[in-house]
Amino acid sequence: MATFELRKLVKTYGRTPVIHGIDLFIPDGEFVVFVGPSGCGKSTTLRMIAGLEEVSGGEIRIGDRVVNEVDPKERNLAMVFQNYAIYPHMTVRQNIAFGLYTSRLSGAEKARKVEAAAALLGLTPLLDRRPSALSGGQRQRVAIGRAMVREPAGFLFDEPLSNLDAQLRAQMRIEIKDLHRRLGTTIAYVTHDQVEAMTMADRIVVMKDGHILQAAPPMEIYDNPADVFTARFIGTPSMNIIPAQSDAGVLSPAEGKAALLAGIRPHDLTIGAEVVDPALVLAGKVTAVEPLGPETLVHFEAAGQHIIATAPAHGQIAVGSRVTASAGRGRVHLFDGATERALGRQ
Amino acid sequence: MAAIDTPASRPLTMTRIRPGRILAWTVLFIGGVLMITPILFMFSTSLKTAGQIYDLRLIPQSPTLANYVKVLTEGQFLRWFLNSAFVAICVTLSNVFFDSLVGYTLAKFRFRGRQLVFIAILSTLMIPTEMLVIPWYIMSANLGWLDSYWGIMFPGMMTAFGTFLMKQFFETVPDDFIEAARMDGLNEFTIWWRIAMPLVTPALSALAIFTFLGNWTAFFWPLISTTSKELYTLPVGLTSFAVEQAIQWEMIMTGAAIATIPTLIVFLVLQRYIVRGVMLAGLKG
Numbered sequence: 001m002a003t004f005e006l007r008k009l010v011k012t013y014g015r016t017p018v019i020h021g022i023d024l025f026i027p028d029g030e031f032v033v034f035v036g037p038s039g040c041g042k043s044t045t046l047r048m049i050a051g052l053e054e055v056s057g058g059e060i061r062i063g064d065r066v067v068n069e070v071d072p073k074e075r076n077l078a079m080v081f082q083n084y085a086i087y088p089h090m091t092v093r094q095n096i097a098f099g100l101y102t103s104r105l106s107g108a109e110k111a112r113k114v115e116a117a118a119a120l121l122g123l124t125p126l127l128d129r130r131p132s133a134l135s136g137g138q139r140q141r142v143a144i145g146r147a148m149v150r151e152p153a154g155f156l157f158d159e160p161l162s163n164l165d166a167q168l169r170a171q172m173r174i175e176i177k178d179l180h181r182r183l184g185t186t187i188a189y190v191t192h193d194q195v196e197a198m199t200m201a202d203r204i205v206v207m208k209d210g211h212i213l214q215a216a217p218p219m220e221i222y223d224n225p226a227d228v229f230t231a232r233f234i235g236t237p238s239m240n241i242i243p244a245q246s247d248a249g250v251l252s253p254a255e256g257k258a259a260l261l262a263g264i265r266p267h268d269l270t271i272g273a274e275v276v277d278p279a280l281v282l283a284g285k286v287t288a289v290e291p292l293g294p295e296t297l298v299h300f301e302a303a304g305q306h307i308i309a310t311a312p313a314h315g316q317i318a319v320g321s322r323v324t325a326s327a328g329r330g331r332v333h334l335f336d337g338a339t340e341r342a343l344g345r346q
Numbered sequence: 347m348a349a350i351d352t353p354a355s356r357p358l359t360m361t362r363i364r365p366g367r368i369l370a371w372t373v374l375f376i377g378g379v380l381m382i383t384p385i386l387f388m389f390s391t392s393l394k395t396a397g398q399i400y401d402l403r404l405i406p407q408s409p410t411l412a413n414y415v416k417v418l419t420e421g422q423f424l425r426w427f428l429n430s431a432f433v434a435i436c437v438t439l440s441n442v443f444f445d446s447l448v449g450y451t452l453a454k455f456r457f458r459g460r461q462l463v464f465i466a467i468l469s470t471l472m473i474p475t476e477m478l479v480i481p482w483y484i485m486s487a488n489l490g491w492l493d494s495y496w497g498i499m500f501p502g503m504m505t506a507f508g509t510f511l512m513k514q515f516f517e518t519v520p521d522d523f524i525e526a527a528r529m530d531g532l533n534e535f536t537i538w539w540r541i542a543m544p545l546v547t548p549a550l551s552a553l554a555i556f557t558f559l560g561n562w563t564a565f566f567w568p569l570i571s572t573t574s575k576e577l578y579t580l581p582v583g584l585t586s587f588a589v590e591q592a593i594q595w596e597m598i599m600t601g602a603a604i605a606t607i608p609t610l611i612v613f614l615v616l617q618r619y620i621v622r623g624v625m626l627a628g629l630k631g
Contacts, residue, residue, distance in 0.1 A: 073531035085526035102531035
């Protein structure tokens with residue numbers, strides 16, 4: 001068990017800074033997901049925690065110990081990689097046991113731990129198979145098994161599900177979350193998939209261009225994004241952002257650059273449902289209709305922006321028709337037009 | 347009822363043979379004959395008596411194994427055979443170890459001057475062996491290595507080609523494997539030995555085969571660096587059957603035939619690795 005702490009952490013490659021002095025405290029047992037677009041520095045941060053990248057500035061603490069100069073093997077962390085990194089020349093049993101290669105346990109004790117990890121991950125019937133005879137999900141479980149058999153102070157996951165198909169990814173999300181619940185070990189998890197972040201994290205850390213934009217529980221980020229980027233990044237479909245103006249407390253779309261940006265999640269912008277005293281009303285011509293089953297997503301153009309709203313499942317909305325969508329009071333997020341920081345809701 | 351198209355239900359047709367293919371087969375056949383004929387004559391001559399040498403029939407009139415008995419029981423042929431085996435095996439093991447160690451270092455570690463070291467190693471490939479023989483000889487003489495096993499072996503203990511080949515292969519090993527092993531607590535040498543080496547087995551096999559065959563048939567440097575008959579390797583020893591007064595072709599051919607056997611065994615057992623090695627060397631080189 002361990003806490004992780006990043007203090008003014010900096011990483012530069014040559015003269016190019018990629019992490020700009022970030023601060024973060026991860027309490028013992030927390031499942032933290034770093035999320036952000038490619039190149040935002042999330043994997044670099046994770047690799048610095050692992051000890052696979054040198055720290056250019058600031059401090060990393062695991063527990064009470066500063067680990068900037070400590071070798072990866074001395075940090076008592078286990079890492080699961082995007083490409084699984086299970087050794088193709090070893091069987092599943094040997095792969096899992098390899099996590100204990102440097103352990104001073106007896107052979108019998110090692111074997112017992114391997115069996116226990118395999119049982120926990122449903123790998124017992126596969127112990128004598130080679131990785132080439134396993135599916136993607138099974139390989140990922142082997143990688144997790146190798147990590148957990150060491151009983152590390154913390155787990156680091158670097159986009160572990162990105163090579164799996166959608167169905168398997170959904171299943172593995174539940175399995176990893178369940179594993180965390182059972183082991184209670186601190187987990188730092190990197191992904192670019194906001195669904196993974198929302199469904200698995202105790203806390204999400206949103207990163208962009210080497211900065212942490214917001215670190216908060218998933219629903220807190222969803223309900224109260226700190227800025228436009230976070231608002232758009234978290235939630236599917238993305239939040240609609242339009243330039244807006246407020247006149248005596250009444251919001252309306254604005255032309256060109258405006259002092260305000262209004263953000264409305266597609267699920268809060270409805271067509272065909274009566275909204276009493278709406279905070280914002282948008283009207284436009286339908287460009288696409290996506291029936292999803294329980295509801296229909298309607299794409300239309302309004303105020304020079306591409307807008308997505310939701311309509312009831314069996315509504316008769318045709319492409320080219322005009323629609324009016326409205327958002328209720330308290331459902332419109334307001335952002336500063338210049339800084340893009342959140343100002344509150346209306 | 348719909349007809350089901352199965353291979354059995356299709357009419358049998360002759361595959362059309364293109365003229366280009368006939369030409370290719372003809373050229374290959376001629377090439378094959380040209381290459382196999384000297385080997386057949388070598389075996390044929392080894393079964394002939396001295397008087398039948400210039401009778402160019404492929405199948406000897408009265409074949410005899412007397413030459414084999416004589417070669418194996420008289421003189422130092424077995425000693426030369428063992429010398430060749432010892433030198434070839436030692437040099438092969440050394441190449442597999444050192445070439446892959448250096449190749450791994452150049453492929454997987456980032457350090458100042460890495461590219462310079464690699465270019466320096468590569469540039470030695472451009473120097474013909476004949477030019478290196480004199481420096482090797484002077485060095486051997488100064489260090490007292492002449493006429494010793496070490497003297498025969500040292501120039502080939504590590505090669506630029508082997509280092510280059512292994513570097514190219516280690517670059518294909520994903521860094522995740524190496525980093526995962528680091529996280530598991532292995533030191534760098536163990537990572538190389540336990541993780542990286544098993545992942546480049548085809549390249550190691552190819553390197554081992556090329557090195558063994560190259561050293562088994564090596565003639566020039568062993569001839570120059572040795573003077574004692576006890577230290578001769580097989581190719582050098584075989585030349586002692588040719589003296590000023592007479593050349594004992596039947597003995598030379600018998601010795602050569604025996605010398606070919608390990609090469610043939612290596613080739614037959616490991617031919618898929620040789621073919622793969624040639625392909626890989628071609629791709630990577």
